[in-house]
Amino acid sequence: MAAANHNTVKYGIIGVGMMGREHLINLYHLRGEGVAVVAIADPHIPSQQLALELAQSFNWPLKIFSGHQELLNSGLCDVVIVSTPNMTHYQVLMDIINHPKPHHVLVEKPLCTTVAHCKEVVNAARKRPDILVQVGLEYRYMPPVAKLFEIVKEGSLGQVKMVAIREHRFPFLVKVNNWNRFNENTGGTLVEKCCHFFDLMRLFVGANPVRVMASGAIDVNHKNEIYDGRVPDIIDNAYVIVEFENGSRGMLDLCMFAEGSKNEQEISVVGEIGKGEAFVPESIVRFGTRVAGRDAVQTLKADDDRIKYDGLHHGSSYLEHLNFLSAIRTKGEKAPAVDLQDGLISVAMGVAAQLSIEKGRFVTIEETMAEHKF
Structure with a gap:
């Protein structure tokens, strides 16, 4: 889970469009809580560039990947934020849940674009008690x-x-x-x-x-x-x-x-x-x-x-991260406030x-x- 040195929780952001960068800024404001964004994945070069500029202004060195699978394989992250376009959530989530290394996940709403895909994600996640998943209904x-x-x-x-x-x-x-x-x-x-x-x-x-x-x-x-x-x-x-x-x-x-x-x-x-x-x-x-x-x-x-x-959502994204971090730090004793069932319904x-x-x-x-x- 958290890295041994200073107990820093290392985040990766998959999808650094507008919402992905918003998550990056929120996490920067949470740095006092022992978090750092260490990697991003996005095939879109202009989005990569904007995220990199932000991270440089925060003095956070970033590893950049064009695909989420490479980010997962890097083993750099404890937690991943999924803020890719809606129709990609299903595949990205299934890849994260099925990855040998456990990554806790905060996925942007909607969980998936269809009920069938949501149900598949819910069922797959049930088999991974070592992973916490929170849905971004902030x-x-x-x-x-x-x-x-x-x-x-x-x-x-x-x-x-x-x-x-x-x-x-x-x-x-x-x-x-x-x-x-x-x-x-x-x-x-x-x-x-x-x-x-x-x-x-x-x-x-x-x-x-x-x-x-x-x-x-x-x-x-x-x-x-x-x-x-x-x-x-x-x-x-x-x-x-x-x-x-x-x-x-x-x-x-x-x-x-x-x-x-x-x-x-x-x-x-x-x-x-x-x-x-x-x-x-x-x-x-x-x-x-x-x-x-x-x-x-x-x-x-x-x-x-x-x-x-405050950001784009009147401080709610900040509180969402604070809450999820607390669930991660208690190793799942405190369940994520917005779980997969909430996302599905x-x-x-x-x-x-x-x-x-x-x-x-x-x-x-x-x-x-x-x-x-x-």
Whole structure:
């Protein structure tokens, strides 16, 4: 596991595009915790170069590989971060899990682009108790979301009945070779982007999903873009309703042409006795009870003084790394906070939503978890 000298945990990053470099910066800010990035793997030379420049500015010597297999074979790393394009996660993860040397893994969301691939990864990882795998559903760690979850857990709102999540934001960013413009590469917008929110719904209601109904379309973005003669097919807005085993319901309102928003995410959780809301990036939490009414609603500023780097996700990636490092250091006694099952179910919910739009009907999670293709 950790190297003997100074107990430094040595990281490798597979895929150093925008998110891979974001992980590199987060780990640099964690250097006081005894971590170092020692290797990267990426076939894309411009991404390699940008990562190398960052590492040089941090005074971290890096070994550069063009492929993940070479990085694994080098034996340099205790932990690997997988931040490659979505459609590559399955093969990369299987190669890591099947490698003779154990590497702990933090894999970016979504776990894989299909439920079948997620299940294969889950099953393969079960045979490797020497490896910890955490899925990068880091929105759980955003201070206002974490604070709202605390309020729910304390029972201040009573049993949760409804969770409404609104994400009104900018369009998808441009990625290497425009891989994120097509469903076949991303799993679809509701898998690629929204597995975060399906994961949060599950967390807040404390139950597993049963069925999903969605309506969505490509209405504004990417319609005039052409790549290799093809027009993007990723949706840019949707409404999704999720029903859970305990009778709770979740609703997602997604719009990716809504730059004119004060907050990118607004999360509302309503229980039998009260209501709580979280706002990002304002980092505000509001909560109140039915009995006390509107005048007694409290407003809190949510922050976390452990965060040394805010980055692209309001400090949540930093906290995600802190949490995973703690699980690694306790040699697995402390399980990763977001495990493979969480990753699998968040993808299954996104797949069900994508399928619901296509079929124009409710889709059960049982259907999406079945092996057959639709």
